[in-house]
Amino acid sequence: MYQIIKQMLRTGIKSGTTPQTDDALRNQIQDINAQILNIVGRALAIRHVDAGSCNGCELEIHCLNNPYYNIEGIGMHFVASPRHADMLLVTGPVSRHMEMALKRTYDATPDPKLVVALGDCGKDGGIFGESYASCGGISKVLPVDVIVPGCPPPPLAILQGILTAVSRSKNA
Amino acid sequence: MRLDDFPKIFAQLPGAMPIWHGTVDATGYRALCKQVLHGGGKLLALWGEDKTQDSVSQKAAGYALHVALVTAPGLLVLSLPLAQAEVRFPDLSDLFPAADRMQRSVADMFGLRPDAESDQRKWLRHGSWPQDAYPLRKSFDPHTSYATEADAYPFVSVTGDGVHEIAVGPVHAGTIEPGHFRFSVVGEKVLRLEERLAYKHKGTEKRFEGMSLQLGAKLAGRISGDTTVAYAWAYAQAAESLCLCTPPERALWLRALLLELERIHNHLGDLGYLGNDAALAFGFAQFWILKEDLLRMNETLFSHRYLMDIIVPGGVTRDLDNAGLLHMADTLRHIEDETARLKNIYDEHAGVQDRFLTTGRVAPDLAAQLGLTGLAGRASSQAWDVRAQFPTMPYEQLDVNMVTHRNGDVAARVTMRFEEISESIRLIRLILARIPLGETLTELGKAEAGKLGIGWVEGWRGEVMVALHSGDDNRIHRLHPHDPSWQNWPVLEHAIIGNIVPDFPLINKSFNLSYSGVDL
Numbered sequence: 001m002y003q004i005i006k007q008m009l010r011t012g013i014k015s016g017t018t019p020q021t022d023d024a025l026r027n028q029i030q031d032i033n034a035q036i037l038n039i040v041g042r043a044l045a046i047r048h049v050d051a052g053s054c055n056g057c058e059l060e061i062h063c064l065n066n067p068y069y070n071i072e073g074i075g076m077h078f079v080a081s082p083r084h085a086d087m088l089l090v091t092g093p094v095s096r097h098m099e100m101a102l103k104r105t106y107d108a109t110p111d112p113k114l115v116v117a118l119g120d121c122g123k124d125g126g127i128f129g130e131s132y133a134s135c136g137g138i139s140k141v142l143p144v145d146v147i148v149p150g151c152p153p154p155p156l157a158i159l160q161g162i163l164t165a166v167s168r169s170k171n172a
Numbered sequence: 173m174r175l176d177d178f179p180k181i182f183a184q185l186p187g188a189m190p191i192w193h194g195t196v197d198a199t200g201y202r203a204l205c206k207q208v209l210h211g212g213g214k215l216l217a218l219w220g221e222d223k224t225q226d227s228v229s230q231k232a233a234g235y236a237l238h239v240a241l242v243t244a245p246g247l248l249v250l251s252l253p254l255a256q257a258e259v260r261f262p263d264l265s266d267l268f269p270a271a272d273r274m275q276r277s278v279a280d281m282f283g284l285r286p287d288a289e290s291d292q293r294k295w296l297r298h299g300s301w302p303q304d305a306y307p308l309r310k311s312f313d314p315h316t317s318y319a320t321e322a323d324a325y326p327f328v329s330v331t332g333d334g335v336h337e338i339a340v341g342p343v344h345a346g347t348i349e350p351g352h353f354r355f356s357v358v359g360e361k362v363l364r365l366e367e368r369l370a371y372k373h374k375g376t377e378k379r380f381e382g383m384s385l386q387l388g389a390k391l392a393g394r395i396s397g398d399t400t401v402a403y404a405w406a407y408a409q410a411a412e413s414l415c416l417c418t419p420p421e422r423a424l425w426l427r428a429l430l431l432e433l434e435r436i437h438n439h440l441g442d443l444g445y446l447g448n449d450a451a452l453a454f455g456f457a458q459f460w461i462l463k464e465d466l467l468r469m470n471e472t473l474f475s476h477r478y479l480m481d482i483i484v485p486g487g488v489t490r491d492l493d494n495a496g497l498l499h500m501a502d503t504l505r506h507i508e509d510e511t512a513r514l515k516n517i518y519d520e521h522a523g524v525q526d527r528f529l530t531t532g533r534v535a536p537d538l539a540a541q542l543g544l545t546g547l548a549g550r551a552s553s554q555a556w557d558v559r560a561q562f563p564t565m566p567y568e569q570l571d572v573n574m575v576t577h578r579n580g581d582v583a584a585r586v587t588m589r590f591e592e593i594s595e596s597i598r599l600i601r602l603i604l605a606r607i608p609l610g611e612t613l614t615e616l617g618k619a620e621a622g623k624l625g626i627g628w629v630e631g632w633r634g635e636v637m638v639a640l641h642s643g644d645d646n647r648i649h650r651l652h653p654h655d656p657s658w659q660n661w662p663v664l665e666h667a668i669i670g671n672i673v674p675d676f677p678l679i680n681k682s683f684n685l686s687y688s689g690v691d692l
């Protein structure tokens with residue numbers, strides 16, 4: 001236990017020391033908590049669904065959960081069931097084999113049911129395109145609120161996409 | 173034909189790796205596979221090819237089945253011509269159990285089937301195309317879309333007093349790739365696990381067909397995103413073999429550097445999750461800080477956090493300057509110190525060790541029989557590592573120390589990762605000290621149509637292979653990428669037997685297999 005505490009103290013607080021953060025985002029972060037509270041009334045619950053990615057986009061979602069990005073500190077967390085989620089974060093392309101499972105996950109999600117499509121593949125199928133096995137982008141299967149392009153999009157871009165979806169739904 | 177003679181009889185493929193290729197008949201196919209097995213070799217990959225529209229050989233060439241086998245001198249690739257799709261090919265699953273799913277995939281994609289007494293169930297196909305349509309036949313239009321049918325997969329059911337089934341997935345509870353696991357349990361104890369994968373089948377192999385060799389490199393780097401460097405290198409080796417291109421030496425050293433960085437970032441991430449799955453969230457936080465530090469260094473030095481699209485046929489697209497070398501040395505020193513500290517904490521933590529030790533054990537003899545490969549294989553005494561056994565430039569000058577363990581449990585797979593991180597850091601230091609100066613990219617040149625090029629690289633998870641059959645105009649006729657997960661997924665079904673259901677996430681994570689890489 002002593003070793004663990006010592007290591008925690010040595011590590012210090014990493015959150016917010018993001019060298020690439022632009023100031024706009026830093027200022028936004030001040031408002032995020034308030035915005036999320038305003039819209040969902042509590043922390044934003046996100047359910048990730050991999051609908052057929054190459055697993056590169058997942059790597060960046062994992063990173064979003066590391067201490068540098070401190071997402072729980074700004075009022076969002078990943079949940080295990082779509083029934084607990086306000087938002088689906090979907091990576092793609094949507095394989096035809098996942099089409100049904102993705103639709104069912106969406107149906108199981110309560111309002112506001114925001115959908116953020118991740119990556120160039122989530123946008124339009126990316127390098128995998130559309131074929132006998134791929135439906136293409138997420139919007140071919142679900143109504144999408146925000147698209148975050150990139151291959152894979154880095155954590156801050158994903159964060160920005162999530163925030164955009166939340167603030168748009170407020171304005172809607 | 174005797175196996176010992178193959179280096180004399182078969183042609184060696186041009187390029188960096190020791191690879192021989194020859195055509196055999198059905199009897200020779202089976203006989204050589206048997207000799208490879210008895211000589212201590214193993215099955216690497218098995219794939220099909222449609223040559224019915226072959227413009228090169230003019231004559232109606234039918235189909236071909238190819239198998240890649242690892243033997244003492246190197247890789248032996250056998251091609252078995254099949255005049256018509258109706259001709260059955262000899263089953264290999266009694267020799268190499270891992271052949272089972274590969275053969276079923278060939279059946280789904282080409283309509284080429286193994287002997288009638290082998291497992292005839294579908295594998296890659298769910299309900300998105302009908303049973304009599306074969307996507308990898310040349311006559312199949314990639315844009316056809318069929319009405320979806322129900323999958324109706326015949327799972328094996330376990331019966332008996334108190335046995336019940338737990339069905340999990342395809343959508344799992346965390347940020348994981350989709351797949352379906354069917355557990356048969358008594359109380360908490362798992363009697364049997366059956367996997368149903370291929371939910372991520374997105375037509376990757378078909379997509380390669382007709383692509384230019386240059387564009388193919390981009391797609392190769394996205395077969396399994398976490399292994400982008402290894403695939404890009406294997407692809408580049410295959411393309412360079414076809415075009416008789418030798419990349420500049422500096423490029424090869426940089427490729428090895430990138431490959432070891434990929435190994436480290438994946439191992440760091442897994443160590444974090446393994447702590448987390450044993451209820452030590454501290455481990456997740458700590459290791460993912462280190463992983464993020466490494467990814468940011470990658471971004472600064474190579475403009476991509478995961479190093480995608482840097483290895484291309486002919487060389488690499490980025491170089492490192494002196495400031496970059498120093499930056500890397502600093503970052504690695506930090507990661508090395510912290511990882512050593514964290515290893516002590518994991519080793520001393522009674523709760524974590526209690527969850528790791530003896531959990532999900534694959535004994536060495538079972539591992540050998542099933543063909544467990546890569547990192548998980550080495551944790552069960554399967555001493556295979558392409559970098560150490562078939563070292564190409566620059567590994568031949570680096571003397572890779574292969575890490576192996578014998579316990580084959582979660583603890584062994586954790587220790588493997590710690591020790592491989594240290595070894596990779598040692599290798600990178602040597603590379604930084606010895607990398608020669610010079611160009612990093614050369615012209616790829618032209619590939620003759622109708623040839624086979626193979627790339628073979630030890631990725632972080634295990635050995636990755638790319639088989640590239642050339643078409644006209646520097647285009648891809650057929651490409652088959654092979655992920656070590658093909659071998660290891662079926663072994664996971666054995667690793668869980670007798671363990672309790674709540675240990676599955678931990679065991680699964682300790683293997684950390686790719687779905688995208690095998691669903692294709």
Ligand code: SF4
Pocket residue numbers: 052053054055056057091092093118119120121122126127150151152153394397
């Ligand atoms: S966008 Fe890029 S990283 Fe994401 S799934 Fe597609 S290919 Fe993979």
